[in-house]
Amino acid sequence: MTKFHLLRIGKRLCADLLVLGLLSAASGAFAQTPLADGQVIKIDQSAAKITIKHGPLKQFDMDEGMTMVYRAADPAMLKAVKPGDKIKFAPDRVNGQFTVTKIEKAK
Ligand SMILES: [Cu+2]
Numbered sequence: 001m002t003k004f005h006l007l008r009i010g011k012r013l014c015a016d017l018l019v020l021g022l023l024s025a026a027s028g029a030f031a032q033t034p035l036a037d038g039q040v041i042k043i044d045q046s047a048a049k050i051t052i053k054h055g056p057l058k059q060f061d062m063d064e065g066m067t068m069v070y071r072a073a074d075p076a077m078l079k080a081v082k083p084g085d086k087i088k089f090a091p092d093r094v095n096g097q098f099t100v101t102k103i104e105k106a107k
Pocket residue numbers: 054057062066067068
């Protein structure tokens with residue numbers, strides 16, 4: 001094996017490690033906002049509020065399922081769903097207020 005070959009292998013390894021690093025960074029970000037299952041009960045477009053029935057969310061000390069009102073991080077995302085829809089949503093707490101940062105229809 002020549003010096004040149006070793007250099008190439010070294011470069012290749014660096015590229016692979018970089019990809020691995022990016023992948024784990026991406027999955028780490030995803031893990032911080034796991035999507036919860038829920039059902040839309042009510043939407044108040046003008047107040048940017050959505051009422052969602054959902055199961056336990058241990059990260060917010062909600063040990064049992066409940067129906068509660070969330071603020072929508074962006075009111076526009078409330079246009080994509082309607083009462084009765086089963087959804088996947090990203091719950092968060094922003095300035096002490098329960099907020100939904102992402103909503104998608106469950107398939
Ligand atoms: Cu809740």
